[in-house]
Amino acid sequence: MSTTARRVSLLVGLPSLFFLAFFLAPMTVVALASLTDASGNLTFVNYARILLDQYHWDVLWVTFRIGAITTIACVLIGYPLAWYLVRIVDWRPWRRVCVILLIVPLFTSNIVRSFGWMVLLGRNGLVNDSLQTLGLIERPIRFIGIELGIVIGLVYILLPFIVLAVGNSVADVDPSLEQASADLGARPATTFWTVTFPLCLPGLMAGAVMVFMLAVSAYVTPALLSGGRITVFSMLIFQQYSSVFDFNYGGALSITMLVLTLVLVATAGRVGATKGA
């Protein structure tokens, strides 16, 4: 009895301790910094500086727009891809190869992969070269320094997350439910939209939330692929910590970002929950 209790407290305690030390403590430091001025007095000046300035709202809008477009693109590409892997590929080795191809990039650093996209999407990059060779364009298209370039880079990096989340939920859908639907007279498309898709929705939402959070908080990819011409919120935060050294203002930027992201995700979650019931 007492050993069980001890074991349980150990099982619960260790992760809690880890959470406290490596998540909550740094978070608290940042939050406290955001509420003080350079000499340590309590103040809301940092937040006022952010929230009362249209510029910050503009950057937030750009950031969330890129996040949203990335998420939508990931969903549109990731869902069919997950479907293909789970439902259509029936030769196991090939499925395994596909999953490995999908996961392996996760082991490479974001920096390397974003540099890779810079090379691919550059003025003389593979994409522009091919388009020019095919005669589709005359002058190289600019990808770097526009939102499209950032979105391409982010989608590539974040796609595995949604495919894995959706793949699991597609695999979890009991085939007898789809058979029941067909048995009751539903054509395949109707079965998909009334049964399969709603049942995958929680997985899809979880994947989408994950992608959205990672996309809005991404730094390396937007920093490299923006060519310094587009500012997303994480870049403002990074600047304050790495080059301006204003940890109070930087802390306030971080907390603002965190709170707004959580609010957005919670709202989306609630909308999803009422639909999925």
Next chain:
Amino acid sequence: MTAPLLNITKLSKHFGRQAALSDVNLEVEQGEFIALLGPSGCGKTTLLRCIAGFLKPDSGSIRITGEDVTRLPPYLRPLNTVFQNYALFPHMSVEDNVAYGPRRRGATKKDALSQAADALELVGLSGFAGRFPRQLSGGQQQRVALARAIVNRPKLLLLDEPLSALDLKLRKRVQIELKHLQEKLGIAFVFVTHDQEEALTMADRVVVMSGGRIEQVGRGEDIYRAPATRFVADFIGEANLLPCSILPDGSLMTSVGALSVRPKLRPKGDNLVAVLRPEQVSLLPDGAMEGLSTVPAVVEDVIHVGSHVMVNARVGDTVITSRVSGQLPAQVVKGARLHVGFRPDDLHLIGD
């Protein structure tokens, strides 16, 4: 002459090299209650899934009221299915689950819901329309699945071991309810089960399957009294199977000795089996009895099974089981020497 409701001819299905169904022929009439009975892997579920359209047979045909549906997808077949795990849509309320069928057949939402309400009333779940499947007990879920399957009033309902997840007591009750409902609605049921008692209680006709083949089709009591094959004899109920042959003089030579019996039925083949049900075997502590063939035996086991007693008695190399209901004679104890006896007419002979 009208076509039968369901007509299956020469149906075969392989999974890889494994034959799941071979050359299956079956007819089901309007309003009939058919049980597909057999051990797991016998092909009964495969047959049901072929009828429903979830599996495509390799060869043969399936006709419903004369129309060939062999190549039709499930959603175009005029039948419904109750799934083993019920397959209720977890994201829909009970009434939406039941209204799903009518909706797919073009009913307005209002009509579909009123049909659903009727079907739910039929299965006694009127108050549960707004609940979700996960909020229901196993028995309630089973009834929702039934309501969902009958709401469209199909001519044919397929049931894939629908009671297997229920506990024994509930299962007995639902068996009777289901039988009544079937009679009331006049829908033909094709009911898959591995529980012979369930099959014998409920079905008008029982289809015994083994190894992808139909072994025997018939009324439950006929199958019990006159099993067509050794498998059926062994599978249905308990049986003493006595290898035997017919002597040139027409009498019977069994593993428990020669019997001066002239069997009415004379199956083909040399290796015959005589089937004797345990309740047809009497224990005779005092020796012979008028009208019975008797052989001397030694009691090996006495097993009390509540309502009755099973006694195993050894005759040479053969063990014969007798079922004694009522008072067990005091002399019948382990090691006792006595006679076992049976009426020659009760012997049922099966050929190869």
Next chain:
Amino acid sequence: MKHSSYLAAFVLCSTALTQPAYAQSQSITVGWYGGNWGDAFRACVAEPFTKATGISVSAEIGTSTVTLSKLQQQKGSPTIDVAWMDGGISELALAADVVDNLDAGAISNLSNALPESVYKSGSTTYAVSTGYYSLGLTYNTKEVKEAPTSWNDLWKKEFEDTVTIPSPSNSAGVPFIMFLSQIWSVPEGDLSETFKKIKDLKAALFFDSSGAATNAFQSGEAVIGAHFNVGAWDMADKGLPIGFVVPKEGAWATDARLHLVKGTSKKEAAQKFINQALTPESSACLAEKLYLGPSVKGVQVKADVARKLPWGEKGSVKDLKLFDWVNINEQRSKIVDTWNREIARK
């Protein structure tokens, strides 16, 4: 009571056991940068130092800012004894009170250093330069036939959409804007003219890391722009068609500086290490490996190395535009903010 005496005995024993071993294999920890910078510091300074003194050197790798934050956290009992930090961060380290005075008596080679490379605040010598690097005009020699001569060439029509300059996220970004303001005679109080001109620049990208700049030149995304002599010549040495010039207006430059960490328990060894760094041999070695402009007097390097130094082929340290970092740091927040609003926004 008993416990504490056991403990004391244990501590005594272990100290007695480890003390001699410790003295034999003494070591110091030096904070420096990653990549080829760290390799060069090891080869040019740490290795000769170990050879001469027997004291081994372990590296604590990090950028200047990271090293500074480590020093701030470890204030009082530092694990880093000597630290390299760039100009700009060096001043912040002084303000944070984590660096100690460099004593000319203990570091005799301090007298070898160029006067402008010894940094003083009042009577405290808080840093000494180990070499200069500059931000000059870098260009693709294949696509730019005639070597550019002026920073204003970046605005030429032929270079539209192929120019790169640092963004303020790069350590050179803010000083570069001040440098441009200076050559355009824009008053320091109001830099709006400078930003207006930068806004007119048809840039391919604004790089935030030296690596991003190198990548842009390598891939052909950038054909001309500002880049560090260190990075530019590194590309050229690898056979890429890259040229580097110091334009007629000069080049903004900064340096990598050595600091004695305040409160180090190995002060003597640390001073010896700094002394080693200020030898002509070490300085020449850094010049050859990184093309850092020597901060030590009378260093001779090969002609091919000389032309790659931050001041260009014929220059000297006098041609470098070295800015007062205290002044830059004061302007930093405002310049970053204005840049964000004016430039890094569509």
